[in-house]
Amino acid sequence: MGVEEELQEEKSFIFTYGTLKHGFANHVLMQDLISTKDAVYLGVYRTIEKYPLVCGPYRVPFLLNFPGSGDRIWGELYAVSQIGLSRMDELEGITRNHYERLPIEVVRGGVDGTENVKVMKAEAYYGHKSFAQQMWKKNGEKGFCEYNQQEALGYVKRKDRPVDVTFVDQIRLFVSSSSD
Template identity: 35%
Template sequence: MKIHPQQNLVFTYGTLKRGFPNNSIMKDIQASFIADANTKSKYPLLQAGKWNAPFLIHHENYPGSFHVQGELFEVDEKGMSVLDEFEGVNNSYYKRLRIEVYTQNKDGFQISKNAWCYFRYQKSAQLLANTSGFLPFFGNEELKKYTPVHLRPSNWRENK
């Protein structure tokens, strides 16, 4: 697993993963898939809101949370700007923070990596208070409930 010095590692846990609706963004920015990964710490991952989107809350080892399963990508600085825009970092909707994730090498040994991750910031306390449980991963069953961006009204960011 060779990481280029000018690149960033990004942990994705939702619709940016391979085979999911927003992975086209990862392709557009020429992000390189590195490996499947899990968060070192447990975090609350939930599916909520009007669009049933996956949200990761930055509350380490929150009761009932899981080591979240996702994917690790390599992204250049220009690509990071695109992801920040998509995730609404400039609007304080999400925050981009560094976390530790684990991947496995070809011999099955765990390797710890430091990666960027997008955490829901806006209304996170409210989401935690109103959830009925957390997810270990966002998969195909959860995807069935999700409303893709292209099916939302043009002002959807204003109505989150």
């Protein structure tokens, strides 16, 4: 087996749907990973299944692991090294119960039919199961098919959020607050 095949085997496919995409606040991480060859951009993809995509506190996007609800979601697919994956896991708060990295199936964007379409098995960062149902209810069980500039209006970068309250606590406050 050649070096290229070994490197490819160590890559994980990650579907990004929010702030890691081109033009959004956390894309700088993907640019950094690409520059160190820890990520390769593979293009625009769309989920096979419908999923809820909603915003939580600070206009942070959350994909919720409720297949069959919501819409087919647009995003970007990356091949990511184990080093890149650990950096993405850190950003996404895997150990802090912000998100969970779970399987998802995607196809290259713009494809309507399913014949001759290569389904890619990837992973995505889903809102943690400890608050997903409450987040879905808080959003009126309505989501959107793409986190775009309109949905991102009002997004607050992590460095600009209160430091005296954890993000999980902010999520709890958000889902328990009454709607305006």
